[in-house]
Amino acid sequence: MANIAFIGLGNMGGPMAINLVKAGHQVSVFDLSKEAVAHVVEQGATTFDDAISCVKGAEFIISMLPAGKHVEAVYLTPSSGLAEHIKPGSHVIDSSTIDAKTSQKVASVLAEKGINFVDAPVSGGVGGAVAGTLSFMVGGSEEEFAQVKPILEAMGKNIFHAGQHGAGQIAKVCNNMLLSVLMVGTSEALQLGLANGLDAKVLSNIMSKSSGSNWTLDVYNPCPGVMENVPSANDYQGGFMVDLMAKDLGLAMETALASQSSTPMGALARSLYAMHAASGNGAKDFSSIFNVFNHDK
Amino acid sequence: MANIAFIGLGNMGGPMAINLVKAGHQVSVFDLSKEAVAHVVEQGATTFDDAISCVKGAEFIISMLPAGKHVEAVYLTPSSGLAEHIKPGSHVIDSSTIDAKTSQKVASVLAEKGINFVDAPVSGGVGGAVAGTLSFMVGGSEEEFAQVKPILEAMGKNIFHAGQHGAGQIAKVCNNMLLSVLMVGTSEALQLGLANGLDAKVLSNIMSKSSGSNWTLDVYNPCPGVMENVPSANDYQGGFMVDLMAKDLGLAMETALASQSSTPMGALARSLYAMHAASGNGAKDFSSIFNVFNHDK
Amino acid sequence: MANIAFIGLGNMGGPMAINLVKAGHQVSVFDLSKEAVAHVVEQGATTFDDAISCVKGAEFIISMLPAGKHVEAVYLTPSSGLAEHIKPGSHVIDSSTIDAKTSQKVASVLAEKGINFVDAPVSGGVGGAVAGTLSFMVGGSEEEFAQVKPILEAMGKNIFHAGQHGAGQIAKVCNNMLLSVLMVGTSEALQLGLANGLDAKVLSNIMSKSSGSNWTLDVYNPCPGVMENVPSANDYQGGFMVDLMAKDLGLAMETALASQSSTPMGALARSLYAMHAASGNGAKDFSSIFNVFNHDK
Amino acid sequence: MANIAFIGLGNMGGPMAINLVKAGHQVSVFDLSKEAVAHVVEQGATTFDDAISCVKGAEFIISMLPAGKHVEAVYLTPSSGLAEHIKPGSHVIDSSTIDAKTSQKVASVLAEKGINFVDAPVSGGVGGAVAGTLSFMVGGSEEEFAQVKPILEAMGKNIFHAGQHGAGQIAKVCNNMLLSVLMVGTSEALQLGLANGLDAKVLSNIMSKSSGSNWTLDVYNPCPGVMENVPSANDYQGGFMVDLMAKDLGLAMETALASQSSTPMGALARSLYAMHAASGNGAKDFSSIFNVFNHDK
Known part of the structure; x- marks a missing residue:
C-alpha cells in the first residue's frame, strides 16, 4: 500500500480521496476548507496544517484543483511551492482539468528535480468519483503511466494512456468538446x-438504433420523460453543470x-x-x- | 407469399427487389432503365411494359424514387397516376426519402380510394440493401404498420413504427441531421x-469509451488509419455520398x-x-x- | 394620372395606397377588412364589393399580400383569380415579399394573357410606407420597369431594377439576409x-468611422442609450419585427x-x-x- | 517638435516612422533588421546599436511589434527591458495589436516608474501607414490621450480615445471581429x-443603398468586377492578409x-x-x- 498526499478536497477530490483510504492506502490530505478536510479525515485520512507538511513523506501526490493558475501556484510558487518540498523519485498526479501548457510547464520543472509527473484529468462527474468509476486520461511517459495506474485504479474504472505530458488534458478537451456537440445536436x-409531431421516446429509440446513436x-437523454435517473428526469438538477461545460469549452477554444x-x-x-449560462442556467x-x-x- | 409490385430499381431499389424475390414473393418490377429491370428479372422477377400494368394485380406496391416530385408524379398524375389503377385494399409502401408533406398528400389521395399507404424511408445504404439489413422508419396507422411489417422484414433488420403518415420521413431527417452533426463534431x-500531438487511434479509443461515444x-471513423473496412480506409470511396447528405440536410432545413x-x-x-460538395467532393x-x-x- | 387598383391594405399597403391617392391617381381598393378599406376610402379612394370588380378598369394593379400562397391564390385561382379579369396590356405590380418562384409563375401565366408583371418587394418599413420613402426592388423586363417606375415613385424614393422576373425577390432576400448578419454581428x-469595460457610444463611434461601419x-444602433429615435431607445417597440425577419430569413434559406x-x-x-422569436420576442x-x-x- | 524613439520597423512601423520624420520630429529608430533600419535612416532618422540607447533621450517611445510576448519582452525583461531605461515623465505609445491584458500589465509597470503609457493599435493597413491616414484607437487616461494625440496626428487621420489602458486593444478586436462578420456576410x-441569376454590380448597388450597406x-467589395482598386480586382493580392485577420480573430476569441x-x-x-488559411490562402x-x-x- 502506498503513502499518498491528496491536495484539493472539493466535490470531486473529496470522494476520490476517500476511495484511496478505502483501498487501504495511507492518505494525508490538505484543503483550505476545514470542513472538507474533516469529512475525509473521518473516513480514515490524516491531515496537516499546511500543504508542504502534507506532501513531505508521500510517494504519490494527487492534486484536484479548479484551474491552471491554482495548479501553477501550488507547485511552482518560489519557496512555498510544493516542487521544492516533494521528495525526488515520487509521483505527482494532477487530476485538475487545466490547459495542457500549464501541465507541461509543471512537468518540466518537476522533472528537473527528479520528480515524476502525469496529468490525469477525469470524466465521470461526482457520481463517478463517489462510485470509484471515473475515467482517467493520462499524459506522461510509458513508465510514469505504469507507475501511477495501480493508484488510479482505486478511483476509476477506465485508465487511458493518452500520450506524453499534456496529452491527458488534450484528450479531455477533445472529448468534452465532442460531448457538447453531441448534446446540442441531439437536442436539436x-x-x-x-x-413535427413525433414522440420523443419513439424517436430516441429509432435514432439510438440507427446512425444517430450517441x-x-x-444514456443521458436530454428530453424529460424519455429516461429515468438522468438529470432531464429531475428538472436538470445534478449531473454536469453548464458552467463547467462552458469552462471546458473555453479550454477547448484556447487549444x-x-x-x-x-x-x-x-x-x-x-x-x-x-449564452445559456448567461441566461441564468449555469448551475x-x-x-x-x-x-x-x-x-x- | 405476397404479390408485390416494385417501382424504381436504382442502387437501392434493385437489391431490395431481389431480396423480396429471394424471400419467395411474387415480384413484378418496373423502371425506365431496361438494364436495371433485366438485372432483377434474372433473379426471378417478372416485368411489364408500363407501371400501370405492373401494379394491376399487386397486393403490395413498393416505390423507391429520387425525390418528392417523382413520387407525386408516379401516384397522382391525373389518369396515368397509379392512384387510379391500384386495387382498393392493397398497400402502398413508399421507401423514397422525400418531404413529409408529399407523403401525407399521397397518403390522403390514396385513402380516398381505399388504398393503404405508409412512408417507409430507409437507412443502411447500398450495403444494407444488398444484405437485407436496412432500417425502415415507417409512418402510418398501427394497422397499416402491422400489415407491411412482414414484407419489410424481407429487406431489413430494424422495422420502426415512427408514427402517423409522414412520421417515417420526419424520423429519417431528424436522424440524418443528427448524423451529420456527429460526423462534423467527431472530425473536429x-x-x-x-x-496537438495525439494519436488518432488512441484518441478514438478514449472517446469511444467515454462520453464522446457516437x-x-x-463504427465509421472518418480518420484514415483508425479503422479498416470503412470509407476513410479507402480514400472515401463508397459509403454515403456527400451529395446525398446535402440532399437530406436540405429536407431537414425545409422541415x-x-x-x-x-x-x-x-x-x-x-x-x-x-461547401464541401461545391469544392468537388460531392461523390x-x-x-x-x-x-x-x-x-x- | 393613372387608374390604379390596390389589393391588400395592411400596415404597409394602406399607407402606400394613400400616397397614390395623394399623388392624384384614381385609386380603387380592396381588402377583406372593412376597416382597412374605410380608412383609405376616407382619403379619396373608391372601393368595390369584390377584387374582380376592383381591377376591371385598372391600368395598374398593385398587390401587397402576406405570403406566396396568397399571391398565387389571388391571381391564379381558376375562374375567380384576377388573371382572368385583368385587361390585357395593363401592369401588375406585386409588392409582397414572397419566394421568387411564385413571382415567376404568376408572371408567366399573366404573360400568356398579355398582362405585364413586375415583382417589386419593398424595404423601409411602415415608416417608409407612410412617408413615401420606400425602396422598391423590381424584377421584370427593361420595358416593364420603365412603365411602372413613375407609379412606384409616388410611394418610394429608391426604385431599383434588379433584373428579370423574380429578381426583385432575390435582391430583397439577399439584402435582408445580409441585414440580419449585420445586426447580429454588431450586437456581438x-x-x-x-x-470588457468600453462605453457603447464611444465604441459605436469608433467602429462607425472604421471598417466596422454598417x-x-x-443609423439603427441596437444598444439602448446610443441613439435617439430608434427602436432600441423605445424598448424595441416599432420598427421591423423579429417575426418578419424570421420570415424573410426563411425565404433566404429556401433560396x-x-x-x-x-x-x-x-x-x-x-x-x-x-430562437429569439420562440422566447417570446416575435413582436x-x-x-x-x-x-x-x-x-x- | 518632439524627440521620438521608434522600435519595430516592419511593413507598418517603417512608413509610420518616416511620416514622423517628414513632420519634422527628431526620430531615432531600432529594429533587428539592418535593412529596415537603413530604409528609414535614408529618410532622415538616426539609429543606435541597441534599443536601450535608442530610447534614452526620447520624450515619446513608439513600438510596433508582432505580438504580446514581444511587447512584454521589449519593455519588461529584467535589466534589459526598456522600462528600466526610459526616462520618467516620457510617453510610451504601443501601436502593436496585442491582448489588452499585456497592455495593462506594461502600463502598470511603467506607471510605477513614472512613465506614461497608451495602447494605440491602428487600422488602415500598409496603405494607410504610408499615406498617414491610419486610425488610432487609444487606451489611457484623458491626460495621456491629450499628450500623445499631436504625435499620432503625424501618422493618422482619426485618433480615437477608446477608454482606459487596454481599451484601445478592446476597441480594435471588437472592430475587426465585426469587420470579419461583415465580410463573410457580404460574401454570402x-x-x-x-x-440565383443576379448581377453582382446591380445587387451591390441595391444593397449599398439599402439596409445591407456596410x-x-x-468600399471593399469582395466580388471581382464590381470595383476597381480593391484587392478583389487584383486576384486578392495586397490589402489585409487572411493570416492577420485570423490572428485578430484569435485575440477576439481570447477576449x-x-x-x-x-x-x-x-x-x-x-x-x-x-479553414481558409489552412487551405493555402493565408497570404x-x-x-x-x-x-x-x-x-x-
Missing part, C-alpha cells in the same frame, strides 16, 4: 421531431487557437453554452440546453 | 487532437423552416456539406468532411 | 466591448437550398432569430437580438 | 444573388473567453478564416473568403 434533432441520446485549428461546431457549442445540468431549442416556450 | 475533435466515431424550429448545428452542418463519402478541418492541408 | 461586437451600427448555396452566417442568423424590433448576447442578464 | 449575400460592400461573452458569428468567422487579402461560398467552383 429531438426538438425538430417533437415540433452517448447523450442513448484550438494555439494550434490554429478550425472547430466551427465546437465554437458554436461554446457560444450556445455561454443546471448541461442537458438543459435542450430547452433552448423548444419552439413552444 | 479528432483533428484538434491530431494538431456512431461515426465508433425546420416549416415548424419554425431552431437548428443551429444542423444548419451549420448543411452549409459545411454544401465522396460523407466522412470526407474530416479533411476540411485538417490544419496541415 | 458591442456586447463584447461592454463586457447600417445597423450607424439557398434551391441553388445549393452555402450561407453559414445567414443560416446561423436564421436559427438565432427563430419586438429585430434589433432586440442585442439582448441575447448580454452576459449580465 | 453576393454569392446567393449570383447563384464597409466591405460599399470573449475572458469575459465569458457569447459571440456565435465572431466564432464562426474565426473558424472560417482558420491573400481577407476578401478572398468570397470564393469559399462559390457554388460553381
